[in-house]
Amino acid sequence: MAQPTILLVDDEPEIIDLLEIYLKNEGYRLLRASNGIEAMDVLKKEEVDLIVLDIMMPKMDGIEACLKIRQEKNMPIIMLSAKSQDMDKILGLSTGADDYVSKPFNPLELIARIKSQLRRYTRLNVGQPNKDHELEVDDLTINTATHEVKLDGRELRLTPREFAILELLVRHRGTVWSIQKIYEAVWKEAYLDSDNTVMVHIRKIREKIEDNPRKPRFIKTVWGVGYKVE
Structure with a gap:
């Protein structure tokens, strides 16, 4: 089975560096982007199984990026944000995200959510038309x-x-x-x-x-x- 590919999109390099350590230990292949524009460029070139997408970023934030991604792609998207208000969570989910994690977060919790999303997505996509x-x-x-x-x-x-x-x-x-x-x-x-x-x-x-x-x-x-x- 091929390694699942995770795209990490965040303008804070230290967060991506931390997640990269945990995700590589789980056997995932990692791609990086620092804003929504870079993420869109990556998706044009690479097959991605799941996206971890920060909301607050320069050039193109996570909300706009999620809306654009959902026009063409169905892979799971987990939003990251320092905002924890209910309306911010609802806004993220309304744009097409599948889950929402508030910063600061426990990396192990995020890994568990990534695994859960990948299991569900893989199960829903396995098989031939029947x-x-x-x-x-x-x-x-x-x-x-x-x-x-x-x-x-x-x-x-x-x-x-x-x-x-x-x-x-x-x-x-x-x-x-x-x-x-x-x-x-x-x-x-x-x-x-x-x-x-x-x-x-x-x-x-x-x-x-x-x-x-x-x-x-x-x-x-x-x-x-x-x-x-x-």
């Missing part, structure tokens, strides 16, 4: 082997976390899933009551799969309980 891997709701098709989502034959671009939430709800059609259960099933972590992460992801999914996100056809809100796909 009807056994397809889930359908009306004209919405989800292929769990190729990680493709199509609406009336048109391919939609979902992040790995968005895909995992949609797959969960479609696979259990008719079942209402609370925000807590969705978070714990997809993120594999304990849920905190103040965390708006699931709601942000549901909103982004609806923007991609619904003709009118305010009147969703696929993902229904059961007020006071959670979400379901009918």
Whole structure:
């Protein structure tokens, strides 16, 4: 199996140097960039499996870079930022990031999150197209082997976390899933009551799969309980 390639994007060389030590010890191949523009250049030349992306950078910050990356790429993105306010976290996740880690952070925690994201992304992308891997709701098709989502034959671009939430709800059609259960099933972590992460992801999914996100056809809100796909 080829070494997973991680792109580290941060304008603080000491942080990249520290992460490089830990990641190389885990057997990962590392690429470096100091801002969003450099990161985009790297992605044009290299195949990358996961990106660790700082938010506050010169020339092109992490938010703008994430938006541009998501126009073409689906690999997991973990945001880094010294900001720890809920709105900053929500903004990062709204642009297409799959996870968010506040500085200062424990390198071992970040390594664990990288491993988790890579496992999930690899699992979702392994296999060949096969009807056994397809889930359908009306004209919405989800292929769990190729990680493709199509609406009336048109391919939609979902992040790995968005895909995992949609797959969960479609696979259990008719079942209402609370925000807590969705978070714990997809993120594999304990849920905190103040965390708006699931709601942000549901909103982004609806923007991609619904003709009118305010009147969703696929993902229904059961007020006071959670979400379901009918």
